Amino acid sequence: MGDTWNRSLVWLCVDQMRSAFAATAGTFVLSWMLYEWTGSKAAMGGLWLLSLSGQWLVQWLAGPLIDRWRRVSVMRISETIRGAAYVWVWVMWTAGQKEAWIIMAGSFIGSLQVYDAAAGAIVPKLAKADKLVRVNAASSGLGQLARLRHCRQPVF
Numbered sequence: 001m002g003d004t005w006n007r008s009l010v011w012l013c014v015d016q017m018r019s020a021f022a023a024t025a026g027t028f029v030l031s032w033m034l035y036e037w038t039g040s041k042a043a044m045g046g047l048w049l050l051s052l053s054g055q056w057l058v059q060w061l062a063g064p065l066i067d068r069w070r071r072v073s074v075m076r077i078s079e080t081i082r083g084a085a086y087v088w089v090w091v092m093w094t095a096g097q098k099e100a101w102i103i104m105a106g107s108f109i110g111s112l113q114v115y116d117a118a119a120g121a122i123v124p125k126l127a128k129a130d131k132l133v134r135v136n137a138a139s140s141g142l143g144q145l146a147r148l149r150h151c152r153q154p155v156f
Contacts, residue, residue, distance in 0.1 A: 054111030071118040078113040085109035
């Protein structure tokens with residue numbers, strides 16, 4: 001790592017990986033809950049599509065706006081909203097409110113996070129200009145690894 005990776009940059013990368021893993025794990029758990037409740041593979045796949053559409057929507061809209069807000073605050077709020085969505089689904093589930101729309105809403109709200117855009121906007125402030133391409137490539141690759149998106153889901 002040497003002079004390319006300072007302590008703040010390493011922590012940012014680790015936190016990006018944690019966020020990416022939390023998003024994937026949360027969607028997996030919610031889709032499994034939906035499958036257990038409905039028995040529908042189509043509903044399970046629909047939840048993944050709903051989650052991805054929320055992420056696409058945010059990436060499309062947040063990019064131009066992200067520079068207007070404090071990035072660290074955006075990252076914290078984004079993760080808090082996702083966590084609150086997952087906790088809300090869990091509370092409703094344990095209270096006996098086992099309805100598909102609750103799980104779908106929790107998944108969609110959890111997918112509306114701008115963490116990646118805010119974290120990506122911080123990287124140039126933490127990395128030296130001549131190392132920026134290498135740092136972005138490593139950060140992006142580790143994020144994709146944490147998402148586990150290229151792994152195929154088992155067929156039920």
